[in-house]
Amino acid sequence: MENNTNNILIDIQDLKKSFGDQKVLDGITLQLHENENLVVLGKSGSGKSVLIKCIVSLLKHDEGSITVGEQELTDINEEGLIEVRKKIGFLFQSAALYDSMTVRENLSFALSRLNKKFSEEEINNKIVEALENVGLPDSIDKMPSELSGGMKKRIGLARTLVVNPKIILYDEPTTGLDPVTSDEISHLINDTQEKFKNSSIIITHDINCVKTVADRIAMIKEGKVYKVGSLEEFVNDDDAYIKSFFK
Numbered sequence: 001m002e003n004n005t006n007n008i009l010i011d012i013q014d015l016k017k018s019f020g021d022q023k024v025l026d027g028i029t030l031q032l033h034e035n036e037n038l039v040v041l042g043k044s045g046s047g048k049s050v051l052i053k054c055i056v057s058l059l060k061h062d063e064g065s066i067t068v069g070e071q072e073l074t075d076i077n078e079e080g081l082i083e084v085r086k087k088i089g090f091l092f093q094s095a096a097l098y099d100s101m102t103v104r105e106n107l108s109f110a111l112s113r114l115n116k117k118f119s120e121e122e123i124n125n126k127i128v129e130a131l132e133n134v135g136l137p138d139s140i141d142k143m144p145s146e147l148s149g150g151m152k153k154r155i156g157l158a159r160t161l162v163v164n165p166k167i168i169l170y171d172e173p174t175t176g177l178d179p180v181t182s183d184e185i186s187h188l189i190n191d192t193q194e195k196f197k198n199s200s201i202i203i204t205h206d207i208n209c210v211k212t213v214a215d216r217i218a219m220i221k222e223g224k225v226y227k228v229g230s231l232e233e234f235v236n237d238d239d240a241y242i243k244s245f246f247k
């Protein structure tokens with residue numbers, strides 16, 4: 001949870017994205033720094049998921065730029081995109097495990113997409129290590145249907161960690177979980193960041209999660225960044241709109 005340097009890993013400049021005549025992002029400028037957890041807040045439908053989908057080019061932005069490392073995404077080719085995606089792990093809301101595969105196979109599949117040659121032993125070691133990091137080494141041969149919601153989130157995180165990404169994007173990581181499990185997942189996000197020194201963008205409505213993980217917060221309103229600051233700056237802000245999120 002420390003931000004030692006201000007190196008920029010993702011630089012978003014004046015990003016715009018519409019669907020038909022619905023303007024969703026209307027000039028977002030925002031940076032993700034090295035070694036930080038950046039929380040993106042905004043009410044439902046404000047474009048938070050659209051923003052992170054643009055970052056991994058699951059959606060194409062209309063105007064502006066997104067630079068990941070040295071790579072600008074606007075006219076990126078397929079090869080460049082593969083390289084960018086290797087740097088970014090994306091943890092979807094649903095965890096999106098493959099239901100017909102065991103936990104081991106889910107993680108192994110993620111590794112196979114790296115296009116690197118690993119020995120059987122290396123693959124096994126990486127999978128065991130990733131599962132240990134999320135506290136579920138015994139679930140290796142389980143099917144997703146045998147896991148609880150919280151366990152699925154953890155396995156989703158293990159699958160993201162197994163490829164060792166520099167950046168992790170979390171889309172509502174605690175949604176649908178009870179308060180205790182939500183808290184465990186929030187702490188796991190911090191433990192992950194401390195151990196692997198990666199940087200994360202976390203979309204969440206869960207204020208307890210925000211309070212646990214946020215190094216910085218960016219609030220989106222009407223397609224623009226309404227405020228960026230520390231948790232303390234948000235909590236102490238007198239603005240009624242901001243207060244409505246933190247009461």
Ligand SMILES: Nc1ncnc2c1ncn2[C@@H]1O[C@H](COP(=O)(O)OP(=O)(O)OP(=O)(O)O)[C@@H](O)[C@H]1O
Binds near residue numbers: 049051
């Ligand atoms: N592929 C799409 N085609 C058309 N409209 C879309 C598409 N994806 C998102 N939208 C619209 O963009 C707006 C923002 O959606 P988005 O999912 O980013 O909101 P959000 O801030 O993540 O909301 P929530 O907190 O409820 O998840 C919504 O009005 C949504 O209907």
